Amino acid sequence: MRFLKLLFILFIIPYFRIYAQDIEDTSIIKLEVKEVTITATKKEKEIQKVPFPVSIIDSKKISSTGSSTLDQVIKNETGIITVPTRTGTEGVQIQGVDASYTTVLIDGYPLIGRSFGTLNLQRVSVNDVKRIELLKGASSSLYGSSAIGGVINVISNRLSEDGKRFTGKLKLGSYNTVNPNLSYQFKKDPFRFSTSLDYYETSGYDLIKTDMLKTVNPFYNYTSHSNLGLSLSKKLILEGTLRYYYQNQLNTSLSLDDEKLEGESTIKEWNAGYTLKYMINNNLSQEINIYGAYYRTDEFLEDLSNNLYDQKYFDNSLVCPELITRYNRKNIDVMFGVGSENEKLARTDFLETKEQKLNFTYGQIDVRVFKFINLILGSRFDNYTNYDSHFSNKLGIGLNLSKALLVNGSVGSGFKTPDFRQRYFDFTSSTFGYTVLGRDVVLEELTNMQEEGLIVNTFIPLESLNTPLSAEKSTNINLGLRYNLSAKLNFDINFFKNKIYNLIETQLIANINALPVFSYFNVNQVETRGLEFNTKWNSNKWEIKTGYQLLYAFDSEVKESFSNGEIYAKDENGISFQLEKSDYIGLFNRSKHMGNLQISHINKNSTYNISFRYRSKYGLSDSNGNEVFDKYDNFIKDYTLCDISYITKITKHQSAQLGIDNLFNFTYPQYISNTPGRRYYLILKFNIK
Amino acid sequence: MKQIFNILIIMTLIAGLNSCKKDDTPVPSNLDCNQIANGPAMLDSCGVCQQAYIYDYVSHAFEMLDDTNNVQLDPTEMLIMPDSPSNPYWNNSCVLTIGTFTELDASNYTVDPNNGTLSGNFVKFNFSSESVVNGDNWDVAFRGTTIIINGGESSNIDQPNRTANAAVYIADGTMESITEVDVASLLQDDSTSPAIPDDFGFTGTGWCTYNQITHIISPIAGKILVFRTHDNKYAKMEILNFYDTPMTSPYGGFFTFNYVLTGGATTLF
Numbered sequence: 001m002r003f004l005k006l007l008f009i010l011f012i013i014p015y016f017r018i019y020a021q022d023i024e025d026t027s028i029i030k031l032e033v034k035e036v037t038i039t040a041t042k043k044e045k046e047i048q049k050v051p052f053p054v055s056i057i058d059s060k061k062i063s064s065t066g067s068s069t070l071d072q073v074i075k076n077e078t079g080i081i082t083v084p085t086r087t088g089t090e091g092v093q094i095q096g097v098d099a100s101y102t103t104v105l106i107d108g109y110p111l112i113g114r115s116f117g118t119l120n121l122q123r124v125s126v127n128d129v130k131r132i133e134l135l136k137g138a139s140s141s142l143y144g145s146s147a148i149g150g151v152i153n154v155i156s157n158r159l160s161e162d163g164k165r166f167t168g169k170l171k172l173g174s175y176n177t178v179n180p181n182l183s184y185q186f187k188k189d190p191f192r193f194s195t196s197l198d199y200y201e202t203s204g205y206d207l208i209k210t211d212m213l214k215t216v217n218p219f220y221n222y223t224s225h226s227n228l229g230l231s232l233s234k235k236l237i238l239e240g241t242l243r244y245y246y247q248n249q250l251n252t253s254l255s256l257d258d259e260k261l262e263g264e265s266t267i268k269e270w271n272a273g274y275t276l277k278y279m280i281n282n283n284l285s286q287e288i289n290i291y292g293a294y295y296r297t298d299e300f301l302e303d304l305s306n307n308l309y310d311q312k313y314f315d316n317s318l319v320c321p322e323l324i325t326r327y328n329r330k331n332i333d334v335m336f337g338v339g340s341e342n343e344k345l346a347r348t349d350f351l352e353t354k355e356q357k358l359n360f361t362y363g364q365i366d367v368r369v370f371k372f373i374n375l376i377l378g379s380r381f382d383n384y385t386n387y388d389s390h391f392s393n394k395l396g397i398g399l400n401l402s403k404a405l406l407v408n409g410s411v412g413s414g415f416k417t418p419d420f421r422q423r424y425f426d427f428t429s430s431t432f433g434y435t436v437l438g439r440d441v442v443l444e445e446l447t448n449m450q451e452e453g454l455i456v457n458t459f460i461p462l463e464s465l466n467t468p469l470s471a472e473k474s475t476n477i478n479l480g481l482r483y484n485l486s487a488k489l490n491f492d493i494n495f496f497k498n499k500i501y502n503l504i505e506t507q508l509i510a511n512i513n514a515l516p517v518f519s520y521f522n523v524n525q526v527e528t529r530g531l532e533f534n535t536k537w538n539s540n541k542w543e544i545k546t547g548y549q550l551l552y553a554f555d556s557e558v559k560e561s562f563s564n565g566e567i568y569a570k571d572e573n574g575i576s577f578q579l580e581k582s583d584y585i586g587l588f589n590r591s592k593h594m595g596n597l598q599i600s601h602i603n604k605n606s607t608y609n610i611s612f613r614y615r616s617k618y619g620l621s622d623s624n625g626n627e628v629f630d631k632y633d634n635f636i637k638d639y640t641l642c643d644i645s646y647i648t649k650i651t652k653h654q655s656a657q658l659g660i661d662n663l664f665n666f667t668y669p670q671y672i673s674n675t676p677g678r679r680y681y682l683i684l685k686f687n688i689k
Numbered sequence: 690m691k692q693i694f695n696i697l698i699i700m701t702l703i704a705g706l707n708s709c710k711k712d713d714t715p716v717p718s719n720l721d722c723n724q725i726a727n728g729p730a731m732l733d734s735c736g737v738c739q740q741a742y743i744y745d746y747v748s749h750a751f752e753m754l755d756d757t758n759n760v761q762l763d764p765t766e767m768l769i770m771p772d773s774p775s776n777p778y779w780n781n782s783c784v785l786t787i788g789t790f791t792e793l794d795a796s797n798y799t800v801d802p803n804n805g806t807l808s809g810n811f812v813k814f815n816f817s818s819e820s821v822v823n824g825d826n827w828d829v830a831f832r833g834t835t836i837i838i839n840g841g842e843s844s845n846i847d848q849p850n851r852t853a854n855a856a857v858y859i860a861d862g863t864m865e866s867i868t869e870v871d872v873a874s875l876l877q878d879d880s881t882s883p884a885i886p887d888d889f890g891f892t893g894t895g896w897c898t899y900n901q902i903t904h905i906i907s908p909i910a911g912k913i914l915v916f917r918t919h920d921n922k923y924a925k926m927e928i929l930n931f932y933d934t935p936m937t938s939p940y941g942g943f944f945t946f947n948y949v950l951t952g953g954a955t956t957l958f
Contacts, residue, residue: 433800434891457881457882459888459892459894507892508888508891508892511888516888516889516891518891566861566911567910567911568861568862568863568910568911568912569910569911570907570908570910570929573929574908574927574928574929574930574945575863575864575927575929575947576862576863576864576910576911576912576913576927577863577910578862578863578866578911621900621902621903624910625898625907625908625909625910625911626909626910626911627893627898627909
C-alpha cells in the first residue's frame with residue numbers, strides 16, 4: 001500500500017502543476033516520416049518497399065487502446081488471435097499457425113522461457129514502446145529456429161534528436177488494476193539514454209464462481225528497461241539494452257481429495273544486449289552483438305496445514321554473440337552474419353541441466369534492378385553441435401509498379417528444433433500417474449525400469465526410439481499487394497499458405513503396471529491458407545481502419561482419412577455414423593472469418609476511439625468421439641468484442657484517458673478463459689520536455 | 690433338451706468347418722453340406738448346415754440322421770426334414786436378438802496413482818440371457834475402462850478365470866455396416882493384456898479416448914466390438930456411454946451399449 005501512496009504522490013502532484021515552458025509535440029512535426037521496419041531485413045527499410053507481409057503498430061495506436069501488455073495490443077491486428085495456454089498464459093496465433101511457432105523480440109533480441117512451447121505475451125509491457133513490428137510468415141532465414149509463424153519485434157522508445165523527455169503514466173482499472181509507468185529519455189550527442197519503470201498489479205478475475213479456483217489469480221509484476229547509445233567516434237557506436245522483469249503470483253490448485261492448495265509462483269527475467277558498430281567506410285560496416293538472457297520461474301503449493309505439496313522450478317539461459325558485416329551501395333545491400341548460441345535449461349523433471357549449442361551463419365542480399373524490382377534473398381545455416389543442422393532460405397520479390405503500388409511475393413522456409421522438454425523430459429504426474437519421457441532419454445529410462453523389475457509392457461518396437469526427433473519444418477508462401485490510393489486511403493491484400501510438417505506430438509509407448517508412458521514423435525502435417533485484407537482511410541478528423549482474414553487450416557492426414565471414409569462420429573445417443581469428406585472443418589481454435597474495425601474521431605484536444613473484433617464460430621475440442629473437428633461437433637459461437645476509449649488533453653503535456661474494454665460484456669466462462677467481462681479504466685499521463 | 694441342443698450346435702459347427710475346408714477343392718455335386726453323398730442336410734439361409742433328424746415326441750429324444758433312406762420309425766417317433774416347418778432349428782440362428790443394456794455398473798474399482806494398480810470386481814455379462822451373471826457362463830466382463838472376454842488367458846489375478854472359448858475384435862464401422870463376422874480377426878485375451886487394448890483411452894487403439902483436460906472417457910466413434918460368445922454365437926456391440934445419468938461418479942464405469950446377438954453359429958448379422 002505504501003508503494004501505491006508513493007506512486008499517487010508521484011503522479012497526482014505533477015498533474016496539477018503548471019509548466020511555464022511550451023514545447024511543441026515532436027510527433028506532429030514527424031508526421032511526414034515514412035513508416036520503416038527493421039524486423040523484415042534486420043535493417044531499417046521503408047515498409048512500402050518490403051516484399052514481405054509486415055504490419056506496424058505505432059505508439060499512437062498502442063495508447064489509443066489503453067493497453068498495458070503486448071497481448072492486449074496485438075489482438076487488435078488482423079489475423080491475430082491470442083490463445084490461452086495450458087498454464088493460463090497467452091500466446092499468439094499468426095496466419096493460423098500455432099502459438100509455439102512465433103519468435104518475440106524486444107529491441108531485436110529474442111525472449112526465452114517458453115512454457116509448453118509458447119511465449120507468454122503478458123510478460124511484455126508496452127507502456128514505453130515506440131512501435132511493434134509484426135512480420136508474418138516463416139523467417140528462419142534470419143531468425144533461426146521457431147520463426148515459423150512469424151516474428152514480433154517490440155521496439156522501445158528512444159529520442160532521435162537532442163533533448164529529453166520525462167513521461168509518467170498511471171492506469172487504474174477494473175479488477176483492482178494499478179499500472180504506473182515512468183520513463184525518461186535523454187539525448188545529447190554523442191550520448192543517448194532511455195529508461196523506464198513499469199509496475200502492474202491486479203487482483204485477477206474469476207469467470208466460474210462455483211468452483212474453488214479463480215480463473216486468473218492476483219499478481220503483480222514490474223519491468224525496468226534501459227537503452228543507451230554512445231558515439232565513441234564518428235565511426236564507432238556503442239549501444240546497449242538491459243531489461244529486468246519480476247512477477248509474483250498467487251498459485252492455487254486442488255489436491256486429489258479436492259482440498260485447496262495454495263502457494264506462490266515467481267518469474268525473474270533478465271535480458272541484456274550490447275552492440276558495437278564500426279563504420280569502416282561509407283559502404284562497409286561491422287557490428288558485434290552480445291546478447292544474454294535469463295529466465296527463471298519458481299513455484300510451490302502447500303496444503304491447508306502448510307505442508308509442502310508440490311514445488312517446481314524452470315531455469316533457462318541463453319548467451320549469443322554475433323558478428324554482422326554490412327555492405328551497401330546504390331542498388332545493393334549485402335549483410336552477412338556469423339554467431340553462436342548457447343542455451344541451457346535446468347528444471348524440475350529433468351535429470352540434469354541440459355545444454356544446446358549452435359553455430360550459425362546467415363547472409364542476405366537486397367538488390368534493386370531496373371529501379372522498380374526489389375529482390376531479397378536470404379539464407380541461414382544453423383549447425384547444432386548435438387543436433388541436426390538446417391538450411392533455411394527466403395526469397396522475396398517486390399515490384400514497385402508505381403510509387404503507390406507494390407506487388408510482392410515471397411517464399412520462405414522455417415523450422416523449429418525439438419525443444420528441451422521434447423528431448424529430455426522425465427515427468428511422472430503425481431495426480432494421474434502417467435509418465436512423459438523426452439525422446440533423448442526414453443530408451444535409457446525404459447531399460448532402467450525393466451531392469452528395476454517394473455512391469456513394462458511396450459506398444460512399439462524400442463528400436464524405433466533410437467532415432468532422434470526431427471525438427472518441425474515449414475514452407476510459407478505469400479503473395480500480395482500494397483496500394484496507397486491517395487494520402488488518405490490505402491489498402492493491402494495478401495494471400496498466404498503455410499505447410500508445417502514433422503509436427504511433434506506425444507504418443508503412448510508403454511505401460512508400467514497399468515500406467516501409461518508417453519514419448520514424443522514426429523507425426524502430423526498441417527496446412528493453413530487464406531487471405532488477409534487491410535484498409536485505412538483518414539481525413540483531418542477521422543481515421544477508419546478495417547481488416548479481414550479468411551483462413552483454412554487443416555491436418556493433411558485427417559483430411560485424407562475423411563476422404564477415405566475412415567472417420568465416424570457419434571450422435572447424441574452415442575450411436576456412430578460415417579462422416580463424409582465435406583464434414584471435415586479443420587484444426588481446432590481456428591476461425592474461418594476474422595475481422596476488425598477501428599474508428600477514431602480526432603478533435604483538437606480529444607480523441608474518441610471505438611474498435612470491434614469479430615471471430616466466426618470455431619471449435620475448441622472434439623465432442624462426438626472422433627478427436628477431430630467435424631461439422632457435427634459443438635462450436636463456440638461467433639462473437640464480437642468491442643472496446644471504446646476517450647482521450648483528452650488537459651494541458652499541452654497532460655492527458656487523461658477513459659476507456660471500457662469488452663463493452664458488450666461478452667464472456668464464455670467454460671471455454672474462453674482469457675476474456676474477462678467488461679472492464680473500465682482511467683489513464684493519466686504527463687510529459688515533460 | 691439342452692444337451693441335445695449343444696450336440697446339435699457342435700455338429701453343425703463341425704459341419705460348417707468341414708464345409709469351409711472343402712471349399713478349396715471342388716465339391717462333388719452329390720455331397721450335401723454334411724459331406725454325405727446324396728444326404729438330406731441343407732444349408733439354411735443363415736449359412737448353417739441343418740440335418741434331418743428323428744424326434745420322439747414322448748421322450749423328446751433326437752436322433753440326427755446322415756441318411757433318411759430306409760429309416761424305420763417307432764410309433765412315437767417322427768422324421769423331421771431340415772427345412773420342414775416343424776424344425777425349430779431351421780433358420781434359427783438368423784433370429785437376431787437386438788437390445789440395449791443401460792448403465793451396466795462396473796464403477797466399483799480404484800486406481801492406485803502410485804503404482805498404477807487397479808483393483809475391484811469385474812462385472813460379467815451374458816449376451817444370450819441379456820443380463821449380468823455371476824457364474825462361468827459369461828461372455829464379456831467390465832471393470833472401469835477394462836474389458837475382458839471369457840476366452841484366452843488372464844493377465845491379472847483380479848480377473849475371473851476363463852472357462853470358455855469366447856473371442857473378440859474391434860471393427861471399424863457402424864452397427865449397420867458390420868454385417869458379417871471376420872472370424873480371422875477374432876482374438877483372445879492373453880497373459881500380457883486383454884484382446885481389447887486396455888490403454889485408458891490414451892492411444893486410440895482401444896474402445897475409448899481420454900481427454901486430459903476434462904478427464905472424460907468417451908467411446909470412440911465407429912468402433913464396434915465383435916464377439917464370439919461363450920456359447921458359440923456371435924455378437925456385435927457399440928458402447929454408447931461410460932457414465933450414468935445423472936452422473937454419480939466422475940470416474941464413470943457405467944456401460945450403456947447396443948448389441949445384436951445371433952441365434953446360433955451364423956457369422957451373419
